[in-house]
Amino acid sequence: MIIDLPNTRTREIAHKIEQLHEERGESATGRVLTLLIATDDNELEHALEVANAASREHPCRVIAIVPDTEHSDNAEAGANTADGAADGTANGTSADAGAKPMEKTDNPAVDLTDGPAGSNLNAQVRFGADAGAGEIIILRPRNGLINHPDTMVIPLLVPDVPVVAWWPTNPPSNPSKDLMGAMARSRLTDAMRSNNPEATIERLRRNWTPEDVDLSWTRLTVWRGLLASMLDQPPHLPITAVKVSGPKEFLPMDLLCAWLRLKLGVNVDVEYVDGAEAVTGVYLTRADGVVSLERPHEDQALISMPGQAPQAISVPVRTIEDCLTEELRRIDPDEVYAEVINEGWDLIRH
Structure with a gap:
């Protein structure tokens, strides 16, 4: 079920959702979180598809914010005019690179979706088969309302559940x-x-703050688990050399190198593989030989230990759905990611 709400207001959206819940004989109390998505029209449907898949395990309310810059009136001047007309106390700039966050309005009851010529907001509500295990709210603000995503979102949050923010492509410099x-x-x-x-x-x-994590790191969860398990088996000999192979300019591989450098305390050599789409191998040298984890194919990996026959296991390339589902399962700060991003990264860069 897809319901379009043109020229609407947040209170009207909230009322419509309550009405739909009553008609279907359900409530929002089964939602375990609210997922906020900041994206654009090009990425919107793909992001919602990913969120729908993740909601099968984590029933949630998804709120996607898609600024309508195409229909805004003179984006720069119009934004300032609409801001002043809708809220006489909220001034500032967007929280993009180098910009300070905007001040909140002194009166939280002010509805910034009311502009000088009516609403600055179009919305769409999706229920049922079109919304996974929850509901989807798509907000398309115009003019000055683009600069107030918090004002739009707060009335639509599910009470007493955590809020997760996700930027599928280009994030702000300081989330x-x-x-x-x-x-x-x-x-x-x-x-x-x-x-x-x-x-x-x-x-x-x-x-970086403890609440931040990048999905480039989450793509490595299976690799890190397998490598840790391999090194946990005797004999526990020190690693003297490390090599990682994979595609050039592939951020997850850089993070993997940073993690190995930090945890093993040895330099990490990199071998670039033309045509590879993900990490293809990790080779750990110790006194009795080389411990390796190779993935010659997209869905199968090969574990090799000195003195043992190679073992084939299934290690498919992780999808965005896999990564988002994992992070929604955890929510708590990732201490290992904190170490890698703050300490290990500098070790491989220097």
């Missing part, structure tokens, strides 16, 4: 200072899918 990110208990970014992964991860590192 914790972003108006949407500031209300979240967990902030998920995906620097690998941004326009410039290396520059993005550097900005995220500089502004």
Whole structure:
């Protein structure tokens, strides 16, 4: 079920959702979290598809914010005019790179979806088969309302459940200072899918907080688990050399190298593989030989231990759905990621 709400207001959206719940004989109390998604039209449907898949395990309310810059009236001047008309106390700029977060309105009861010429908000509500295990709310603000995502979102949050913010592609430079990110208990970014992964991860590192994690790191969960399990088997000999193979300019591989360098205390050599789409191998040298984990194919890996026959196991390339589902399962700060991003990264860069 898809319901369009043109020129609407947040209170009307909330009322419509309550009405739909009553008609279907259900409530929002079964939702375990609210997932906020900041994206654009090009990425919207893919992000919702991923969120739907993740909601099968984590029933949630999904709120996607898609600024309608195409129909905004003179984006710069119009935004300032609409801000002043809708809220006489809220001034400031968006929380993008280098910008300070906007001040909150002194009167939280003010509905910023009321503009000087009516609503600055179009919305869509999806229920049932179109919304996974929850409901989806798509908000398309215009003019000055684009700069107030928190004001739009707060009336629509599910009470007493955690809020998770997710930027599927290009995140703000400082997610914790972003108006949407500031209300979240967990902030998920995906620097690998941004326009410039290396520059993005550097900005995220500089502004990192314990609630932040990047899905480039989550893509490595299976590899890290297997490698740790392999090294946990006797004999427990020190590692003297490490080599990692995979595609060039692949952020998850850089993070894997940083983790290995930090935990094993030895330099990590890198071998680039043309045509590879993910990490293809990790080779750990010790006194009795080489311990290796190789993935010559997309869905099968080979574990090799000195003195043992190679063992084939299934290790498919992780999808975005896998990564998002894992992070929604945890929510709590990732201490290992904190060490890697703050300490290990500098070790491989220097």
